[in-house]
Amino acid sequence: MLGVLADQELHGYELKRRLTELLGTLSSVSFGSLYPALNRLERAGLVAVVEARSDTSPIPTSGSLTGEVAAYRARRNRTNRGRRGKKVYSITSAGRARLRDLLLDHTGDDRSFAVRVAFCRHLSPEERMDLFERRRAEVAVQLAERTASRGDRRFDKYLDLLREHHDEALERDLAWLDRLVSEERQIQSDAQPEPEPSGGSRT
Amino acid sequence: MLGVLADQELHGYELKRRLTELLGTLSSVSFGSLYPALNRLERAGLVAVVEARSDTSPIPTSGSLTGEVAAYRARRNRTNRGRRGKKVYSITSAGRARLRDLLLDHTGDDRSFAVRVAFCRHLSPEERMDLFERRRAEVAVQLAERTASRGDRRFDKYLDLLREHHDEALERDLAWLDRLVSEERQIQSDAQPEPEPSGGSRT
DNA sequence: GTCATCATGTAAGCCGTTACATGATTGC
DNA sequence: GCAATCATGTAACGGCTTACATGATGAC
Numbered sequence: 453m454l455g456v457l458a459d460q461e462l463h464g465y466e467l468k469r470r471l472t473e474l475l476g477t478l479s480s481v482s483f484g485s486l487y488p489a490l491n492r493l494e495r496a497g498l499v500a501v502v503e504a505r506s507d508t509s510p511i512p513t514s515g516s517l518t519g520e521v522a523a524y525r526a527r528r529n530r531t532n533r534g535r536r537g538k539k540v541y542s543i544t545s546a547g548r549a550r551l552r553d554l555l556l557d558h559t560g561d562d563r564s565f566a567v568r569v570a571f572c573r574h575l576s577p578e579e580r581m582d583l584f585e586r587r588r589a590e591v592a593v594q595l596a597e598r599t600a601s602r603g604d605r606r607f608d609k610y611l612d613l614l615r616e617h618h619d620e621a622l623e624r625d626l627a628w629l630d631r632l633v634s635e636e637r638q639i640q641s642d643a644q645p646e647p648e649p650s651g652g653s654r655t
Numbered sequence: 656m657l658g659v660l661a662d663q664e665l666h667g668y669e670l671k672r673r674l675t676e677l678l679g680t681l682s683s684v685s686f687g688s689l690y691p692a693l694n695r696l697e698r699a700g701l702v703a704v705v706e707a708r709s710d711t712s713p714i715p716t717s718g719s720l721t722g723e724v725a726a727y728r729a730r731r732n733r734t735n736r737g738r739r740g741k742k743v744y745s746i747t748s749a750g751r752a753r754l755r756d757l758l759l760d761h762t763g764d765d766r767s768f769a770v771r772v773a774f775c776r777h778l779s780p781e782e783r784m785d786l787f788e789r790r791r792a793e794v795a796v797q798l799a800e801r802t803a804s805r806g807d808r809r810f811d812k813y814l815d816l817l818r819e820h821h822d823e824a825l826e827r828d829l830a831w832l833d834r835l836v837s838e839e840r841q842i843q844s845d846a847q848p849e850p851e852p853s854g855g856s857r858t
Numbered sequence: 859g860t861c862a863t864c865a866t867g868t869a870a871g872c873c874g875t876t877a878c879a880t881g882a883t884t885g886c
Numbered sequence: 887g888c889a890a891t892c893a894t895g896t897a898a899c900g901g902c903t904t905a906c907a908t909g910a911t912g913a914c
Contacts, residue, residue, distance in 0.1 A: 690895055740893090741892090
């Protein structure tokens with residue numbers, strides 16, 4: 453949620469939309485947990501409710517008279533008493549700091565790593581490298597453990613097929629992470645071109 | 656847990672061991688949830704506690720006198736009052752039926768599908784086929800939706816890389832499922848050889 | 859005026875986790 | 887005797903889900 457809000461101010465309903473659009477099966481958050489979560493984030497000072505900026509959408513004349521009247525009434529009520537309007541949330545600087553921590557935290561499974569990658573544009577190139585390389589190390593360890601523990605034992609046809617498939621997936625993950633790391637390294641070396649590898653004329 | 660117990664009688668501690676060995680990162684069950692779960696299963700009549708068959712392990716003379724004394728004391732206590740011995744669980748016929756239902760149920764994500772495959776040896780060939788083909792259809796739909804929703808939009812470099820990687824994983828899953836299905840079909844046709852495709856001389 | 863959709867929220871229940879407590883077994 | 891491991895269990899907490907309740911908007 454913080455990752456989405458870091459890009460744009462949104463209200464809850466649309467936030468869920470966007471989350472589903474971006475992460476699909478990885479998202480999995482229902483309204484019943486979304487709204488309480490937003491309230492928790494607000495209480496923690498990580499997001500803030502911004503007054504629904506009516507300037508941008510000045511009640512678009514929709515041709516419906518009754519609709520417009522209702523819209524004006526609703527707007528007055530909202531500003532007067534804050535009753536049941538859209539609540540547009542904006543991430544705070546504390547929220548951005550927390551997002552960074554969450555992206556760097558690196559506990560959790562493959563799913564949470566995928567979510568981190570999805571929002572890693574909010575990290576610095578160095579932090580991204582760190583994220584990728586740590587994950588790479590983790591996956592490598594997992595793969596080594598699996599290979600070691602398997603030994604020569606056979607369990608069951610389907611279990612063996614499953615493990616084989618999973619091993620391949622892990623290897624592919626590893627290759628993908630290698631690609632991410634090398635691309636990131638390329639970006640870094642592009643940003644700080646070091647024309648003379650020997651001899652230290654540093655600015 | 657039912658899937659493991661369907662193969663052998665075990666007590667909780669070793670059940671967790673076996674679960675971790677078989678499923679590794681897919682398992683994820685802690686003692687804090689394992690024991691309550693076993694009690695729930697027992698209350699539901701899906702597993703039953705069997706008296707620790709001491710016959711198989713007649714207190715192996717370990718060379719430790721005090722140890723043996725303690726073992727005898729513990730055994731008497733266990734039979735007398737059932738206090739704190741190993742509780743060996745055995746799956747009941749109701750448990751096997753439930754296991755079958757759970758394997759066939761087919762709600763849940765990729766993880767739960769993997770677990771189903773891990774124990775699908777407890778299904779009939781026809782039920783296995785059903786399991787695999789349904790999953791195949793699901794993954795195909797997922798893939799189609801992703802391709803459709805993506806359209807030509809670009810989000811962000813890392814998000815795009817993530818989606819690309821995930822798409823490839825889905826395609827590989829699909830191919831793997833195809834393989835499973837075709838192998839299963841082979842098994843079925845081997846079991847019921849139908850030498851004459853035309854003309855119906857059925858037994 | 860009514861229906862679909864947008865939009866926010868609450869309540870009950872389930873299930874998992876960590877942290878803690880305790881007892882049994884074996885080796886030294 | 888003591889430590890490590892085996893073995894079972896409880897308590898507090900968190901977080902997600904479904905089902906429910908409600909209000910606002912816009913289209914016809």
